[in-house]
Amino acid sequence: MVERLVVTTGRQGLFEFTDQIQALVKHSGLEQGLCTLCIQHTSASLIIQENADPSARVDLENWLNRLVPEHDPLYTHTMEGADDMPAHIKSMLTASSLSIPVIDQQLALGVWQGVYCWEHRHSSKQRTIIVHLGP
Numbered sequence: 001m002v003e004r005l006v007v008t009t010g011r012q013g014l015f016e017f018t019d020q021i022q023a024l025v026k027h028s029g030l031e032q033g034l035c036t037l038c039i040q041h042t043s044a045s046l047i048i049q050e051n052a053d054p055s056a057r058v059d060l061e062n063w064l065n066r067l068v069p070e071h072d073p074l075y076t077h078t079m080e081g082a083d084d085m086p087a088h089i090k091s092m093l094t095a096s097s098l099s100i101p102v103i104d105q106q107l108a109l110g111v112w113q114g115v116y117c118w119e120h121r122h123s124s125k126q127r128t129i130i131v132h133l134g135p
Contacts, residue, residue: 001028005129009119012083014049014057018114021100021131022107028133030102036132037115038097043087044119044127045094051114064090087120094118102133 003024007017025035039046050056068086075085098115101108109115117127 001030001133003131003133005131007117007127007129008124009044009117009127010124012119012122013061014047014116014118016051016114016116017129018051018107018109021115024131025102025107025133026105029105030133030135031105033102033133033135035100035102035107036097036134037100038130038132039117040128040130041125042091042096043084043121044117044125045091045096046098046129047094047116047118048098048100048109048113049116050112052112057116064093068093081122083120083122090118090120 005017005020005024007015007020009015021035021037037046049060068089070082070086072086077085077088100115107115117129119125119127
């Protein structure tokens, strides 16, 4: 089963969509298998991260923004704004796809884990994620 999932981001940052993926797993009827996710963008990414304490997300966002700052004089790809080239680098440093086992119609995530779309641009976007569920 292959589905397209759209995640709307409101700003730069982490947006959890674990529940939407889990609903697709339930709907598919897949008992055991693999859920593969692929984001169809080069300025956003996918991660599995803690979903209990929001300060963890804030720390991750702040750390990555410090690691990959805007307005670096080395950037030549600047026509789409100061946040564009850093967004591409951040996407490269994180992940464009994830694989999560499915066991008993449940994503095999840990107690404090959630699946996130990480928006690296400042403006709100519609991010398309391909979800493949199979044995």
